[in-house]
Amino acid sequence: MKPNGVKMNKPFIFLCPEITRANALTLMDWLEDEGVTRYLSDSRHVSRFIEQVIDRVQLPILTHLFNQGGRFFMAYDRHDVPVGFVRLVKKGSDCEMVLVIGNRDNWGRKLGASAIREGMKLAFFDMRAEKLIAKIHPDNARSLKAFLRSGFLLESETPTMKSFVMNSDRYLRFLRESPAAHASDITITEIDKARLKNLVEFGEGPDIFELEHEIERAIVVDPRQVAGDVVTMNSKALLEVDDEEVEVALVYPEDADDRAEKLSVCSGIGTAILGYKEGDAFSWRIPNRTCHIRIRKVLYQPEAAGDFHL
Known part of the structure; x- marks a missing residue:
């Protein structure tokens, strides 16, 4: 038996819907790192958008601007430090997830898998998606592993993109059979x-x-x-x-x-x-x-x- 407190050391992510000016500046720093943006399909567009927002809008809270065309969340760890972001875009009953863990120092801490868990919770329970899709570059080994471990199945692939899916029924089964690392059974x-x-x-x-x-x-x-x-x-x-x-x-x-x-x-x-x-x-x-x-x-x-x- 593991001691009850052990869960406190496991990866923990919370997705916060409020995006501040400070968050936007942090995002800019992450997106200047080629290692972070290498497999992010719309990284140049995102960088340009954030730069324009910071230059033009002098507001402390920028949530409404980031939520145009989808929902944007900052990912925080258990110490309330921003470590990445998740974007959820709903089209009909399907939802697509884009996930980035920003600072290289955070790679390998299994934060991606925790962020995927939180993204699934939002997509299926809050946004009522029937199917969640993740499109990943075949060379992005960390993301491929994280989504497969989170129960996603490969639906289709091309030389430049693998498309993974999770439907709502499978998600509910996965939720009961494979608890998140940081969560005890209840x-x-x-x-x-x-x-x-x-x-x-x-x-x-x-x-x-x-x-x-x-x-x-x-x-x-x-x-x-x-x-x-x-x-x-x-x-x-x-x-x-x-x-x-x-x-x-x-x-x-x-x-x-x-x-x-x-x-x-x-x-x-x-x-x-x-x-x-x-x-x-x-x-x-x-x-x-x-x-x-x-x-x-x-x-x-x-x-x-x-x-x-x-």
């Missing part, structure tokens, strides 16, 4: 899953797709068989969040009350802790930063107490 009960799926179906908010992702990857068990140290709905737990201890209850949105530390399962840390067990430690992105969470103790769990009506 467990939810059949009753919680049914209620949460209903919540997702009618839910609103920019991060509801994160909850759907967690539901779909979870191991589902009978409420009477869930281990007593798992955070289920309406559980109370002692957490360590960035070295600060906090006692919380995980509740449905209508019962949420920040002052009473009742966290909605649709909120950042609420979604994060669902299904984890005592001792688990992991990273999770909340607005503007990555936080590091450890489940210190489950203080109350409805199933363990026999409160199956909750």
Whole structure:
């Protein structure tokens, strides 16, 4: 058995939709490196576009300009350092992913595979794509390996391009059978899953797709068989969040009350802790930063107490 904290050292990427002026300058630096741009089909166009944006637009936030014709995300590591970018372009029910890990120092850290994972989550759960496509130069060995490891299949090839695909059904299977390196298994009960799926179906908010992702990857068990140290709905737990201890209850949105530390399962840390067990430690992105969470103790769990009506 590996110690529970080991996941904290695994590759972790978060894709941030907000693009700042500082991000644009970082992108310019990356795109001046021929090693980075060598296999990027539209690198000259991208460089010219960014240069024009920086010269003409004196705004601190440039998100709307980068999202013309697709969605652009900066990729951050667990230390909140930008390490690359992902672009998702939806055409009909298909979506194409372009991925770059920028600084050569970051190559070989498996950050590409983590960025692909996050890109798939957005494409299938947020953008509702039926099929995700990646077009890769045959000589780009790192990208080829990363996409194959992430479950993509070769669909077609020419001397200058290999086209890989992942469809939504295959992705859901892959999600359950091949967990991400940085993520521990999570467990939810059949009753919680049914209620949460209903919540997702009618839910609103920019991060509801994160909850759907967690539901779909979870191991589902009978409420009477869930281990007593798992955070289920309406559980109370002692957490360590960035070295600060906090006692919380995980509740449905209508019962949420920040002052009473009742966290909605649709909120950042609420979604994060669902299904984890005592001792688990992991990273999770909340607005503007990555936080590091450890489940210190489950203080109350409805199933363990026999409160199956909750």
